[in-house]
Amino acid sequence: MATTMTTGTDTVDRAVSARIDARRGTPWWIWLGIAFAALLPLIGGRTGLISNFYFLQLSLMIVYSIAVLGLNLLTGFNGQISLGHGAFFAVGAYVTAILIDRYEMYYLATLPIAMLACFVVGYLFGRPALRLEGHYLALATFALAIAVPQFLKYRHFEPYTHGVQGINIFKPDPPFGMPLSPDQWLYLVVLACAVVMFIVARNIVHSRMGRAMMAIRDQPLAADTMGINSARTKSITFGISALYVGLAGALHAIIFEFVSPDSFRFELSIAILVGAVIGGIATLSGAVIGGFFVQFIEKYADAATKWVTQIVHLPIELEPWTIYGIVLILLMYTMPMGVAGGFASLWRKIRPPN
Amino acid sequence: MSNILEVENLKAYYGASQALHGITFSLVKGGITTLLGANGAGKTTTLRAICGMVRAEGFVAIDGEPVTGKATEAVVRLGVGHVPEGRGTFTELSVEENLRVAAYTRRDKAAVARDLEMVFTYFPRLKERMAQQAGTLSGGEQQMLAISRALMLGPRLMLLDEPSFGLAPLIVQEIFRIMRRINEEAKVSMLLVEQNAALALDLADHAYVLETGRVVMSGTSAVVKSDEQIRKSYLGY
Numbered sequence: 001m002a003t004t005m006t007t008g009t010d011t012v013d014r015a016v017s018a019r020i021d022a023r024r025g026t027p028w029w030i031w032l033g034i035a036f037a038a039l040l041p042l043i044g045g046r047t048g049l050i051s052n053f054y055f056l057q058l059s060l061m062i063v064y065s066i067a068v069l070g071l072n073l074l075t076g077f078n079g080q081i082s083l084g085h086g087a088f089f090a091v092g093a094y095v096t097a098i099l100i101d102r103y104e105m106y107y108l109a110t111l112p113i114a115m116l117a118c119f120v121v122g123y124l125f126g127r128p129a130l131r132l133e134g135h136y137l138a139l140a141t142f143a144l145a146i147a148v149p150q151f152l153k154y155r156h157f158e159p160y161t162h163g164v165q166g167i168n169i170f171k172p173d174p175p176f177g178m179p180l181s182p183d184q185w186l187y188l189v190v191l192a193c194a195v196v197m198f199i200v201a202r203n204i205v206h207s208r209m210g211r212a213m214m215a216i217r218d219q220p221l222a223a224d225t226m227g228i229n230s231a232r233t234k235s236i237t238f239g240i241s242a243l244y245v246g247l248a249g250a251l252h253a254i255i256f257e258f259v260s261p262d263s264f265r266f267e268l269s270i271a272i273l274v275g276a277v278i279g280g281i282a283t284l285s286g287a288v289i290g291g292f293f294v295q296f297i298e299k300y301a302d303a304a305t306k307w308v309t310q311i312v313h314l315p316i317e318l319e320p321w322t323i324y325g326i327v328l329i330l331l332m333y334t335m336p337m338g339v340a341g342g343f344a345s346l347w348r349k350i351r352p353p354n
Numbered sequence: 355m356s357n358i359l360e361v362e363n364l365k366a367y368y369g370a371s372q373a374l375h376g377i378t379f380s381l382v383k384g385g386i387t388t389l390l391g392a393n394g395a396g397k398t399t400t401l402r403a404i405c406g407m408v409r410a411e412g413f414v415a416i417d418g419e420p421v422t423g424k425a426t427e428a429v430v431r432l433g434v435g436h437v438p439e440g441r442g443t444f445t446e447l448s449v450e451e452n453l454r455v456a457a458y459t460r461r462d463k464a465a466v467a468r469d470l471e472m473v474f475t476y477f478p479r480l481k482e483r484m485a486q487q488a489g490t491l492s493g494g495e496q497q498m499l500a501i502s503r504a505l506m507l508g509p510r511l512m513l514l515d516e517p518s519f520g521l522a523p524l525i526v527q528e529i530f531r532i533m534r535r536i537n538e539e540a541k542v543s544m545l546l547v548e549q550n551a552a553l554a555l556d557l558a559d560h561a562y563v564l565e566t567g568r569v570v571m572s573g574t575s576a577v578v579k580s581d582e583q584i585r586k587s588y589l590g591y
Contacts, residue, residue: 222442224426227459
């Protein structure tokens with residue numbers, strides 16, 4: 001009896017400490033990973049192992065991670081579903097592109113403006129959307145995702161947006177004559193933004209605001225009885241979430257050197273949501289995996305399908321995107337809590353007893 | 355003003371259907387009053403109407419301050435700790451985080467820390483479980499957490515919605531003993547909604563009996579307890 005009880009408590013204690021580990025402080029290996037990522041241009045660039053094209057790919061992956069993180073704050077930590085975050089991505093991208101193209105503003109200076117603009121748009125959208133729950137909120141945000149590209153094509157905005165043609169901007173050169181290519185430099189810029197935004201997100205989640213967000217998600221009525229102003233918290237969360245996605249959009253515009261209404265179609269919103277779910281909803285690390293998924297699995301699903309057909313010599317012709325569907329289904333079956341959740345529970349099983 | 359809670363002609367609605375048909379009662383400062391009644395009598399609705407969680411008409415005042423029509427969080431900030439039906443545990447948060455959410459409205463960190471210590475003197479078991487995910491607590495522990503959370507608001511009045519629900523009799527007795535201590539030591543007035551009438555009448559000094567949204571009887575607990583009709587319908591002997 002006594003032994004079983006001790007074992008029971010130990011298991012609980014271990015689960016608890018694992019949880020606390022996950023919540024407080026950043027493990028050393030994450031900092032090591034960031035340091036490695038920051039040195040990548042030196043290692044890869046000098047030796048020529050990593051081409052500029054791959055730096056662009058990595059930058060895009062990090063950009064999507066920021067977007068997924070933003071949606072995760074809203075959906076994972078606050079329980080509001082959005083099918084329309086591509087809209088905020090587009091707003092961020094256009095604010096930056098217009099400021100650079102028309103007002104010749106320094107590209108880094110456009111980032112805070114794009115973020116602020118998206119916060120305001122997100123807050124204003126979130127405010128009336130408060131009345132909507134679950135499916136209805138999903139539908140309203142869906143409408144937003146459909147509407148924004150049309151809005152960008154609107155005739156009277158053409159002096160700013162250049163209509164369907166979109167806006168071309170140019171990649172900035174690295175400052176101070178640094179021995180880096182523009183792609184390598186922008187990769188570092190994007191990486192730095194992501195590190196800052198992840199740290200901010202972690203602090204939000206563990207703050208008074210973060211606890212209120214999660215309380216509303218878990219028990220909306222009880223959250224009200226804790227004196228939490230749900231309406232305010234939810235719309236601010238919506239704004240913060242839009243701010244993250246807006247920054248991602250702005251960075252995307254800079255590294256991609258181009259924005260157009262059709263770059264921000266409805267599929268983008270879905271991609272961000274899929275990234276958040278696959279990575280692990282309500283986890284911060286899941287956003288990195290989500291970004292990887294959006295950039296590499298989704299973008300190359302078609303190519304991967306063709307490649308598999310050739311390699312395996314399948315007797316049947318696979319539809320494009322077949323691999324994407326299979327990967328999605330397999331991941332959801334094997335790791336219903338997302339990849340981050342799956343790894344966390346795997347680690348709990350194999351980790352040595354302390 | 356010696357009444358912490360004043361309710362006059364309170365009506366409440368869920369959509370088109372009316373759940374309370376004008377009830378009137380009051381709660382003396384420092385006292386414990388219980389609302390008794392069968393399922394659907396309007397007990398939970400009364401608590402929700404006081405807190406502005408349902409559409410309500412009539413007059414409600416907390417310590418002399420009218421609150422009818424105010425938002426829930428505004429009522430809570432006046433010092434009303436609502437222990438909701440079904441406990442309302444924030445399941446994904448730890449025990450400590452649940453308690454910190456409850457201190458959301460408070461800026462005075464020293465006072466919050468003092469109250470946290472006070473909560474742990476009432477419920478030492480929660481201290482042992484500080485870092486545990488609240489959703490993994492037992493039912494009794496979750497009820498303790500719900501009461502503790504309300505305490506962390508620094509309340510003058512606590513609204514308790516069926517604290518005995520679904521718990522083993524021994525745990526219920528323990529929780530009711532602690533509720534009495536909280537009432538006496540922390541000087542918190544309590545409005546208690548209970549199915550378990552015998553238990554509630556032992557704890558409370560006053561009782562109101564509700565039937566389909568109306569008060570059908572009221573008085574001191576001793577009077578209500580000795581009423582033959584009440585004994586037959588609610589106490590079962």
